[in-house]
Amino acid sequence: MVVYRFLLTPRWLGALALTLVVAAAMVLLGNWQLDRYHDRTEINERIDAGLRMTPVPLRDAVAAPAGGAGRVGPPPADEETWTKVTVTGRYDQSNVVLVRGRSVDRTVGFEILTPLVLTDGTAVLVDRGWIPPAPGGDATAQPVVPPAPAGEVTVTGRVRTGEGGSVPVNRRHGKLETRRIDLPRLARELPYPVHGGYVLLDEQTPAADPAFTAIPVGYTNNWQSFGYVVQWWIFAGMTLFGYGFFARREARRRVGGLAERPTDRAAESAPA
Incomplete structure (x- = not known):
C-alpha cells in the first residue's frame, strides 16, 4: 500500500x-x-381521509374566533386541515369575496367566498366554487355571481387554511376582490369575527347553484x-x-x- x-x-x-x-x-x-x-x-393522506370521513362539527376542527368585528381566529392545526365538517348559518350576501386569477380547466376565473354567519355572531368563509369572468371581458371582468340561498343553510365541506401573503382587498360593485385568501386581511373588511380556516364546499342544503364549478383538489407531487x-x-x-x-x-x-x-x-x- x-x-x-x-x-x-x-x-x-x-x-x-x-x-x-x-x-x-x-x-x-x-x-x-x-x-x-x-x-x-401526509397532506395527500389527509385529503383522502377527508373525502372518506363522516363530517364533524366545524368547531371540532377550527376554534371559534375571539374578540369583536374584524378579528380572525386561530388557524386550524395541520392535522385538522382537509377535515370534513358541517356547519349551519346564514349567508351574508352583502360581503361576497371574489378571488380572481383562479384557473379551472385552463380557464382563468374567480373563486367565490361568502361569509356564513353562525348563531353566535361569528362567521366562516365558505368557498362556494368557481365561475368564469363575465362574457366579452378579460380575465378580470367581474362575473355575475349567483345569489346565495336565503335563510338557514347547512354546509358540508373540507377545512382549508388561509393562503397568507398579504395583498390588497378592494370593494368593487359591492363585492370584495382580492388575489389570495388572506383571512386576517379579509376579516378586517367584515363586520364580525371570522374563523381562522375556511370551508371548501362539497354539499349544501338548500342545494348550491349549478353555475358553480367545484374547486378541484390538487394533490401534492x-x-x-x-x-x-x-x-x-x-x-x-x-x-x-x-x-x-x-x-x-x-x-x-x-x-x-x-x-x-x-x-x-x-x-x-x-x-x-
Whole structure:
C-alpha cells in the first residue's frame, strides 16, 4: 500500500476534503427532500381521509374566533386541515369575496367566498366554487355571481387554511376582490369575527347553484420529492466513487512508472 502514500500529500488531502464536503451536502439535500416527501405524503393522506370521513362539527376542527368585528381566529392545526365538517348559518350576501386569477380547466376565473354567519355572531368563509369572468371581458371582468340561498343553510365541506401573503382587498360593485385568501386581511373588511380556516364546499342544503364549478383538489407531487432524494444520494455516491476512481488511476500510473525504470536503466547500460 506504499503506492497510495501520495494520498497524504496536501493536494490529495485537499481533494478528499472537498469531496467529503460536497458528498455530505448532497446527502443533506437528499434528507431535506425526504422530509418534503413525508410532509407531502401526509397532506395527500389527509385529503383522502377527508373525502372518506363522516363530517364533524366545524368547531371540532377550527376554534371559534375571539374578540369583536374584524378579528380572525386561530388557524386550524395541520392535522385538522382537509377535515370534513358541517356547519349551519346564514349567508351574508352583502360581503361576497371574489378571488380572481383562479384557473379551472385552463380557464382563468374567480373563486367565490361568502361569509356564513353562525348563531353566535361569528362567521366562516365558505368557498362556494368557481365561475368564469363575465362574457366579452378579460380575465378580470367581474362575473355575475349567483345569489346565495336565503335563510338557514347547512354546509358540508373540507377545512382549508388561509393562503397568507398579504395583498390588497378592494370593494368593487359591492363585492370584495382580492388575489389570495388572506383571512386576517379579509376579516378586517367584515363586520364580525371570522374563523381562522375556511370551508371548501362539497354539499349544501338548500342545494348550491349549478353555475358553480367545484374547486378541484390538487394533490401534492410527493413522488417528485422522492425522485430528488434518489437523485441527490446518487450524486453523493458518484462523487465518492469519482474520488476513488482518480486515486486508483493515479496509483496505477505510479506503479507503471516504477516498473519501467529498471528496463530503462538496463537499456542505458547496454553496449552500443
